[in-house]
Amino acid sequence: MSTIFAVRGMDLRKARRKPLHYPAWIDVGDGSALRDCLIYDISETGARLTIAGEEQVPDNFTLLLSRDGARGAFAKSLGAQGSMSALSFYALHH
Secondary structure, three states: OOOOOEEOOEEOOOOOOEEEEEEEEEEOOOOOOOEEEEEEEEOOOEEEEEEOOOOOOOOEEEEEOOOOOOOEEEEEEEEEEOOEEEEEEEEEEO
16 A cells, blocks of 8 residues: 555555456647546545556546546546556546
8 A cells, every 4th residue: 555545554545445357548638649548446525546658647637437538537646556556636637
């Protein structure tokens, strides 16, 4: 468990995460191509994911749960541990 989310073994997350291996896409909002990623777990308030290739997860982005952009959330990166990045959601994307 990451030290970002734990103090003396206690989980400090606001919402319980559910294991999930689901393809998703990162839209940085600058007109560039969508970046492939894989969500490993998700909750109402955030998720953990890996991004394809050697790219870094941007500070702020839209996490798309469908390639057409119909479902997703605005997200903020909370940091990375190895290849896994944590993020928090701050608004739904419709």
